[in-house]
Amino acid sequence: MKTNERQFIIHHLGLYYLSISVRCLLSKGYPLVLAWFLLSSMHVFAQTDSSRALDEVTVKTFAPARFMAGLKIQSIDSVTLQQAKFQTLADFLSFQAPVNFRPYGNGQLTSIGLRGTSSNHTAVLWNGININSPSTGQSDFSTLPTAGFDLLAIQYGSSSCVVGSDAIGGSILLDSKPTWEKKAELSFGQRIASFDNWQTQLSARLSGKRFSSKTVFYKGVLNNNYPYTERNYYPVERSTTDSKGFIQDLFYLTKKQNQISLNVWLSDNNAVIAPQSIHTREVLQTQSIRVLNTYQIKKLTLRGGYVQDITNFGRGNFDKPSRTAIDRFLIRAEHEWQFSKLTAHIGTEAAHVIAHVDGYGGSKITENRLDVFAWLRYQFSARLLATLNARQAFVKSFDPPLAPALGLEYQVAKSVRLTGNISRSYRIPTMNERYWSELGDPNLKPEDGFNKELGINWNHTKNDFSLSSSLNAYHNLINNWVYWNPEVNYKVQNLQQVLAKGIEFSQKVAYQHKQISSGLMANYSFTHSSQQKAYDIYSVDVIGKQLIYIPKHNFTANLFFQTLSFGKNGLLKEHGMPFRATLQWQANSRRYTAFDNSKWFDGQQIFNLIIENGLRWKHLEGKVFFQVNNIFDELYLSSKRNAMPGRNYAINLVLNINK
Template identity: 45%
Template sequence: MRFRDGVFLSLLVGSFSVANGQTSGTDQTLPTVTIRGSTPERFSAGQKTQRIDSVTLEQFRFQNLTDVLTYTTPIAFKIYGTGQLATASFRGTSSNHTAVLWNGININQPTLGQTDFSTLPVAGFDQLAVQYGSSASCVGSDAVGGSILLMSNPKWKQPGFLISAGQKVASFRNYTTQVGAKFVSPAGKNSQIAGKTFFYTTDAHNDYPYRERGNYFVEQSITKQKGFIQDLYIRNRKNQQLSVNIWLTDNDLTVTPFDTTVRERTRSQSYRFLTTYETNKLTLRLGWIRDIIDYARGNFTNPSHSETDRLISRIEREFTIPVKTGRISLRVGGEWSHYRTRVDGYGDQPIQENRADLFALARLELSRWLFSANLRQAFVTRYDPPITPSVGAEYLIIKTAQSSLTAKGSIARSYRVPTLNERYWKVLGNPDIRPENGFNLEAGIAEQWRPNERFSLSTETTVFRNRIDDWSYWNPDYGYRVENLQLVVSRGLEWNGSLNYMTPRWQSGLTLGYALNRSSQERVYNVYAQDIIGKQLVYVPKHTGRFSAYVAHGKNRLTIQNQVNSRQYITFDNIQFLRGYLLTNVLLETEVKLGPVETRIQGQINNLFDTVYLNVKRNAMPGRHFSIQLICNLNTTKQ
């Protein structure tokens, strides 16, 4: 073992040797609820983080993660069609550079190194946060461009139960049904219990009344999606918490279903189980994830099959050290995962692999300063990932009762372990492909102003530069064999602002955002690629914007959502491209109460102006379409 690894291990073992020094406590009632923020957010000072509010999540509860992030963030998505594959591009990076964390566990598929966001419904989690830039020191592999944080959290301070049933009816014979229940027991002397049970199904026929729009083909597809969520939490008077989280998903997609020659069927199933034990200082996690993909073209009787199992264990210990004008938080830990996969394209024998991480995360809070310094070392079978440090800082320039101004900045190294497909796929794979490694810089300034109780204004501006070396690429010049593309540099600017005005009877607000992404290859991988140096990467729009506005009166609310994308190049020489477009959605919702049942009715118009725009396959997406949603809640929780 190398010296740097020994330092990590010594630090880890030493930290847990004192874990038993916790006091038992003698209180006869449950303590105040401890707010357990996610590790990537707490220990990433200087990085831009965006939380999606609960009102927005409720508006998108019948849609998938692609829809809500498209209208609330500058993330660019590669969409292959309605209900089809949708992958994310953070700040000009690729779909393999986005980490998706579910309750702290990376759920990217190891074979593909990415997540299909069309298979993740918004109803599958309670909280959603977006972390921009590299956070590999906190998260690990994949967090090169950014991270999506999906969290399940009980509301301990709101005892009672909530029974919910919802139905969505949309154009083109598309239907979604959701049924669930949540409960939180009253806080007793010794323990408190909370839980959630949730079922959802989607039956999308996409029965379009047209076969082309604007001289572009409209591809038909059928999607059947179903899922089950079970969360259970128990906490005691010592503030120890045990939780069990289960998320099962089944997505069955058929493209061009009525043409038996070229039709394609992809069935993706995921089984996710996670058990977590937490105290004020110690966190233990044990998880198991199985991902299954069956793919067939033409004849569906003998699909290509892939099945991957992951066993995940993690231990973390946190220390708090008071200092003169603040405190230091130190979190050290380790993670071990075992992978076992069987893929038709790999050969007859299953592939097994072990991965481990050791990390140390530090956070210093002072009256006006916030610092973080992190270090992670990964270990992978037959690989040697680089050590990944990061440092960040935030300084509160102005702090008054009405306003605040904060400057922030961070420097971070990142890495990505090649996917199993990139290493083990017969003929096209490359067992000698090198891990990607990156270097991320960002700086920003955030301002908040609230002169009175009715008016509030907030803005944030961020500039960034992300240098990624050994970018891997399935090169069409070599029969789509995978190789290291060499060097890609992404740089740009992000700005977002929000304005809210409230009176006793009316509420209104505006949200605006703009992003500039300049992402290009800066070093060639062969002598024939000189003409693509400095050209914008494919499917990365240089300019994106979003604008939303709402006005509410009592239980009634009108919302307008807009997104704008500039052209996207589809060839590396930037000669061919998809045209830019503007999309507008309108939502009108109201709420009525019939006895103990609260009923929310929402009508929605998507693509209001019937814009013709194309997906990655260069097929037209649907025109103007409509939906109506009905949600009935029987709620006894204390607000």
């Protein structure tokens, strides 16, 4: 395909997806946003003077991170991502960060909690757009594959001013990254694991100076054929999960260094609990379509997107499942200016939501949302950096608070940096919380949080050793916390005021000498999250008590050893790839299951071992990963008082063709 033909196709694909969003917003009444959007577009596409000198464009996948001064951001390196390409984000992040996951079983619904908050207080961003379900306000981390993304980061603490709604506890950042060099890669991966579980992946990358493409197909089946029905008198719940998906990332760089991209992500997941018995069987089907088109022209970025989430839930023979179907149309426009030491970034994002949910009484619910934001970054000196951000959301029948934030970073010495951040956050109640028949309340108030945190970072390198440490303390007070109140038949109310506070410590030690490298990455967090006000006479006993399913202490550690050459002669010497062994550890203290802390799950410790090696011959690479999970056969429970699997094994084979 010729270059101009390829540009024509990509360009018009983008216009098609953008036009969907524009038509939707025009019909639903965002004339000012639409007018600004079209005026910006006219300015962009009118640049036809090839003799005009254009500024060099630096393409960044997640520009907002530059405006998060004072916030803790943990990036995951590519080597670690490659080891975990067959894992879900829930399984992977459990051993990488002090993050609280709450699984309902192996391969079943898994929710996240950051810094003592609940599952709908963490935003999940895919290439800059929030993919949390508008109905539940959260993402199922058992359906998010690690292999689908090039960049992965965890952002801790309130970031509503940058991310928007949901980011009271933090956010998960998932991004795709183009490669602007001539390269062709084909990869096939197969995983075979205990309990008759398996996964298959096929991916291809093709890139040149102006074109970059990544295609990923994945398919996995968890039959969970356990050889036991109970562990230490706790039942082991049988379930099956069938998941598959397709990811396509396309990037094109014009002669004027403008970037056009198209990102597509399709997923289909089917989980069956107790499949052996029709009387106790539960079926959860989830399907998603995510399409994002982005134009980056100099300092102006335009996005148009479409997201569809479908959920079917039923019991028994699954004849009449409860159905949820939500469509979202998104447009976003933002521009950045550079004035000496000051960087200014302003933008707006509009969304139109259409919900068909059986639980809402059969009627279609539509909703328009608009966000306006401004971010400022000022480099006072080589040592002092400050950011000042603000976001205002507009939603019909709501009055979300203005979300400002001030962040500072100060380089005290060459190896010591101090950080601080003060921010206000908010969460717009989910559609389930507002519109669920009889239990929902359309008049709920948005949740309103005020977060303060301080941090210190220390880095030191000497000879073959490098050392980095960080210590963060935070205090996050959240008002109007939405609560499904059991005292009134679980009707939704703004009842709780919750205070989440704690400290986080991370340590990285690395050693590199000739062909040998090793290192330790460890994290610890202390989290105290409790209700602060009583809303009736029955809630007095829970004041100051730890919220359920949130452990006070959480530890993770990864110890690795790697050698570039395994063997002094022969086949391994000539064609061998690095040998790497990684020992993972994850532990947490007791998790309370009763609001008065009278019942709990005991603390747990899980150890995993991963061994990796491979051979390389010309353009062909073959890697083998052998993994032992839960080495010491630890008994730990899910949120349903069912035991999770004991010791289990997996072997992964990955074949790569690079040219």
